[in-house]
Amino acid sequence: MSTEKVQIFDTTLRDGEQVPGCKLNTQQKLIIAERLDQLGVDVIEAGFPISSPGDFTSVAEISRIVKNATVCGLTRSVKKDIDVAAEALKGAKYPRIHTGIGTSDSHIKYKFRSTREQIIERAVEAVKYAKTYVEDVEFYAEDAGRTDNEFLARVCEAVVAAGATVLNIPDTTGYCLPEEYGAKIKYLKENVKGIEKAILSCHCHNDLGLATANSIAGVINGARQIECTINGLGERAGNTSLEEVVMIMRQHPTLNLDTGINSKLLYSTSRLVSESMAMPVQPNKAIVGANAFAHSSGIHQDGVIKNRETYEIIDPADVGVTESAIVLTARSGRAALAYRAKNVGYELTKLQLDKVYQQFLVYADNKKEVHDDDIHLIIQESNIGIKATA
Structure with missing residues (x-):
């Protein structure tokens, strides 16, 4: 069976930037957009053009520099939003307008004070x-996760008939x-x-820690686009992590799904975004965390030294990490x-x-981690009479 492609829709510059304290200026956005294009993402959601003059400028500038990816601008189901997004996207080689409306009964009743039929009319319009x-x-059915499936299907059918090329099914909460x-x-x-x-698209949030699992469940069941961010950045608990879904599909060839992502750029892209947004990556973050390929337990270290695959299912080089780390602690x-x-x-x-080793344990019990300089001291203090070779 041939491998089917899952498109990667990166929304680091839109949904990811909505994290408090992560605001980027236009120049920073351009640098990240160029890297995302090099990384091989299929779609870059560059921003929400009507939200501010700065966002409009950023979307317009990104549209001009991106060579390969589709550039997307977000709108509400409001004509003025769409006008402004279209203007910002004029320079894009492959432009996409991403418009939509809430479809759950909660959104219809409390947010829009409307009816199901009126929501379908607005979506189509x-x-x-x-x-x-x-x-x-692309059409998004906001809060699709809590929308009745039968009504959601009616909305999707109506917007496809109106010309929608992508259906975004967000698990907004x-x-x-x-x-x-x-x-x-x-x-x-x-x-x-x-x-x-x-194309059905997954846009999952991580409020219960299930964004990645939900996105993978989505593509297994027929979705062919995942909306995600570098490092899983996003509102509240974040969005689906780009690096996680990419490597899950790559490490599970029986899914017969893959992306066009150059995985060797994942680690450096993660660091670029982290530094630009002043948002540290948690050390135990899958794929790109500082500890993702670090081993401190003696049993694990022995296994990895003998054969990396005993405790690593991913070759660090595949995601741009130079090598596994053998960290010396009292457990080593x-x-x-x-x-x-x-x-x-x-x-x-x-x-x-x-x-x-006996001298090492004395050091290790008093330090969180034993470094290379410590090794020289430990060997000197062990009085075994050897020196390091040049």
Whole structure:
């Protein structure tokens, strides 16, 4: 069975930038946009043009410099929003307008004070209007995660008939369970007339820590676009993590799904975004965290030294990390100490290692981590009479 492509829609510059304290200026956005284009994302959501003059300028500038990816601008289902987005996207080689409206009963009743029929009318009107500017129109059904599936299918069918090319099915509040979200995508795939004319897209939030799992459940059930951010940045608890979904599909070839992402740029892109937004990456973050390929347990270290695959399912080089880290702590064993000592120029015999290891434990019990400089001191204080080779 041939591998099917899942498009990667990156919204780091729109949804990711909505994190408090993560505001970027236009120049920073341009640098990140160029890197996302190099990374191989299919769509860059550059911003929400009507929200501010700065966002309009950023979308317009990004549109001019991006060479390969589709550039997308977000709007509400309001004509003025769409007019402004179309103007900002004029310079884009591949422009997309992303418009939509809330579809859950909660949004319809309390946010819009409207009815289901009026919501469908507004959705159709917005898509038709956006189509007068661009061919590629994505429709989002906000709070689709809590929208009745039958009504959601009606909305999707109406906007596809109006010309929508992508259907964004957001789990806006991060409420859905993976099985539930996957079933929703499957229902739409099977019950929306004309669904073959559009791509179903997953846009999942991480309020319950399920964004990545929900997105994968979505593509397993027929979605062919994932909306995500570098480092999982986004409002509240964040969005689906780009690096996670990319590597999950790559590490599970039986899914027969893959992306066009150059995974060797993932780590450096993560660092670029983290530094630009002054948003540290948690050390235990999957794929790009400082500890993702670090080993401090003696049992794990011994296994990794003998064969990396005993405790690593991803080759660090595949995501742009130079090598696994063997971190020396009081939990480390002789194999790890010998490995690190060899790296700084000491070939220890078994008897020498036994003696050095006892001195090492004294150090390790008083320090969180033993570094290369400490190894030299430990060996000197062990009085085994050897020096590091040049």
